[in-house]
Amino acid sequence: ETSTCPPTPLLLPTCAYPPEPYTIERSPGKGLGVFSRADLTPGTIILREPAILSITPPAISKGTGYPMPMISSLVREAYEQLSEAAQHAVLNLHFHVFPGELENGHGWEEPLGYIFRTNAYNTGEGIALFPKIARINHSCRPNAGYYWDGNTGQRVVYASRHIAAGDEVFDSYIPLLLPRHRRHERLERYGFTCSCPTCMLSGSLLSRSDRRRDDIAMAFMAFKARMDLLKPNSSSELREARRDAAWSLELVDWVEREGLVDYFAQAYKIVAVSHARVGDWEMASVWANKGFERRVLEYSGSGWAAEMGELTRGFIERWKEELGVGK
Ligand SMILES: C[S@@+](CC[C@H](N)C(=O)[O-])C[C@H]1O[C@@H](n2cnc3c(N)ncnc32)[C@H](O)[C@@H]1O
Numbered sequence: 001e002t003s004t005c006p007p008t009p010l011l012l013p014t015c016a017y018p019p020e021p022y023t024i025e026r027s028p029g030k031g032l033g034v035f036s037r038a039d040l041t042p043g044t045i046i047l048r049e050p051a052i053l054s055i056t057p058p059a060i061s062k063g064t065g066y067p068m069p070m071i072s073s074l075v076r077e078a079y080e081q082l083s084e085a086a087q088h089a090v091l092n093l094h095f096h097v098f099p100g101e102l103e104n105g106h107g108w109e110e111p112l113g114y115i116f117r118t119n120a121y122n123t124g125e126g127i128a129l130f131p132k133i134a135r136i137n138h139s140c141r142p143n144a145g146y147y148w149d150g151n152t153g154q155r156v157v158y159a160s161r162h163i164a165a166g167d168e169v170f171d172s173y174i175p176l177l178l179p180r181h182r183r184h185e186r187l188e189r190y191g192f193t194c195s196c197p198t199c200m201l202s203g204s205l206l207s208r209s210d211r212r213r214d215d216i217a218m219a220f221m222a223f224k225a226r227m228d229l230l231k232p233n234s235s236s237e238l239r240e241a242r243r244d245a246a247w248s249l250e251l252v253d254w255v256e257r258e259g260l261v262d263y264f265a266q267a268y269k270i271v272a273v274s275h276a277r278v279g280d281w282e283m284a285s286v287w288a289n290k291g292f293e294r295r296v297l298e299y300s301g302s303g304w305a306a307e308m309g310e311l312t313r314g315f316i317e318r319w320k321e322e323l324g325v326g327k
Pocket residue numbers: 029030031032033093094095096118119134135136137138139190191192193194195196
């Protein structure tokens with residue numbers, strides 16, 4: 001069971017898992033779900049899958065939705081090209097319809113459009129269905145992340161934290177830096193109310209979590225404006241930069257407490273850059289390296305991993321200069 005490695009390379013140099021470290025089973029209250037068959041360390045690839053049906057949607061202006069009848073007919077066209085087995089796999093997918101929607105006649109009289117709305121993911125060029133990945137349920141504290149690998153034309157799902165054998169694999173369908181009521185609004189189109197550990201909090205624990213997610217979103221925005229690496233020019237600017245550096249560590253604490261693994265790298269980068277601004281090259285190097293490790297774990301071939309690697313190398317050079325080593 002554990003001897004054969006998958007044909008596609010794992011990020012990890014050794015393969016201690018069965019070829020497919022997941023299974024698709026019933027998940028109580030959630031329909032089908034994907035479950036881990038082994039203890040998975042962060043970064044382990046769980047699933048790679050090419051699209052079974054893909055469309056290139058028309059360009060839309062930001063903030064407006066796709067014209068649904070048009071999407072529906074693009075999906076229908078693509079569906080007609082599929083083999084019978086592939087058509088069967090598509091029609092087998094779960095879909096959500098709002099009461100009365102089927103009768104309203106907005107061009108979605110058949111399930112294809114609804115199947116697409118409930119299950120499709122973005123690829124580099126379009127929107128597509130992946131029948132196995134479509135079985136992954138949502139959590140606001142997910143244990144899996146994903147990316148589109150344009151080189152192989154596959155969507156890749158990886159463990160973003162440790163997943164024990166038998167655990168359900170969850171990704172997130174929505175942005176997570178929102179309080180619970182706003183996350184639930186975003187999830188309405190999927191027809192369920194999330195009951196993940198974060199959504200099940202109540203009283204002061206829930207308000208704390210909601211506030212933290214809001215605060216993290218605001219802190220990310222505030223830091224974005226200060227990531228220019230300019231050295232402080234006056235004693236007041238230096239004081240402010242030192243305050244930022246201390247605050248950045250608090251931001252990491254919030255992100256880690258919320259278990260928002262998808263945002264760790266972003267928070268670590270903020271700590272690194274904030275400490276670089278005040279000339280603390282040791283802290284800058286250590287935190288940039290943490291961010292780099294995280295980016296590599298998420299997707300070693302990404303531009304973000306390359307960028308974080310560059311930043312880390314630069315900070316380490318400055319640290320070495322300060323220590324007078326490597327000359
Ligand atoms: C992309 S599908 C996921 C796989 C689906 N469970 C199935 O049986 O095919 C999305 C649907 O799964 C269900 N779902 C996903 N996450 C859920 C959750 N946290 N709690 C309850 N239902 C969930 C909802 O019915 C949703 O419309």
